[in-house]
Amino acid sequence: MNLFTLFISAMLINNIILSKFLGMCPFMGVSTKMDSAVGMGLAVIFVIFGASILSWLLYYFVLVPLGLEYMELICFILLIAAFVQFVEMFIKKTSPALYKQLGIYLPLITTNCAVLYVAMDNITQEYNLIETIVNSIAVPAGFMLMLCIFATMRERLNANDVPKAFQGNPIAFVVAAIMAIAFSSLAGLV
Template identity: 65%
Template sequence: MELFSLFISAIFINNIILNKFLGMCPFMGVSRKTSSALGMGGAVTFVIFFSSLITWGLFEYVLEPLNLQYMDLITFILIIASFVQLVEMIIKKYSPSLYKALGIYLPLITTNCAVLFVALENIKQGFSFVESVVYSLAVPIGFTLVLIIFSAIRERLDIADVPKPLKGNPVAMIVAAIMALAFSGLAGLV
């Protein structure tokens, strides 16, 4: 049951965008249409899940035995970046439709705070393999959920009559504030 509560709390209570403020950069840029939000969410889920497992394995079986724990940051960011490049290359070669759906968001994910955060957090919290799997799956699902809700609201906001200084990103921030309030109401869930 601990795994289930880890799963739920990572999606709703400690939501990575609304509670931990990570992954904000694409949040502002990609969240204008619901279809692109879905594509971005799928790409982020894929990248975070597999790269976190790879970095976890690398930390457990390479860095720890060799006493090189201080290399974790550099190793993780390079592994994540290489993984994204390799995945993009494979998608470009073998599946143009998948590229159109997910692949165009891949370059943006390399410098996304969320990916590096999950990799580091798996180590910092000392998760076992199964806990890492659950956490690395739950965090991007929470990200995708918020992104989809946000893009649906933003589609309507773009045609609404917003005061001029607030147009664009500031009003998006206010929407995020209201969503953060709404999600914080779920805090007693686990």
């Protein structure tokens, strides 16, 4: 598969939020301000990229030779949890400025289903290492794009007169529905 096609389809057409519904918790929780949306987005890109490459290597160099493919779920989730701890420690030691921006979002990522999904998807789609790298950048990039678009929309929504029952999350879901219609038309791109 053409790598550029893979990138565009993973980022926009099969957008992880609008067509797979993954990572909804941070999407609803964090995307109320632009600053936090950027911080969360960067943290997710970093963790998904690292964790899925490590998972790919673990799968093809340890689990397959030993015939233990059924262990992938247990191994991947433990690997993700360990990787998040490592990243947090590494940032604490090396860059306080970066920690200030990303620190609070890192622990939230362990239970983010998007991370596990990308790691598993690279295996089920039988991607090679280069395709895995492209896919693991494109998917969280699409996530961050959504988070930022949504943050700006919610800033505007706060100024609007929304019916009482729809205030807060329900109106955010209506906005997401309209965005899903807009993004579904991108399917013609590839």
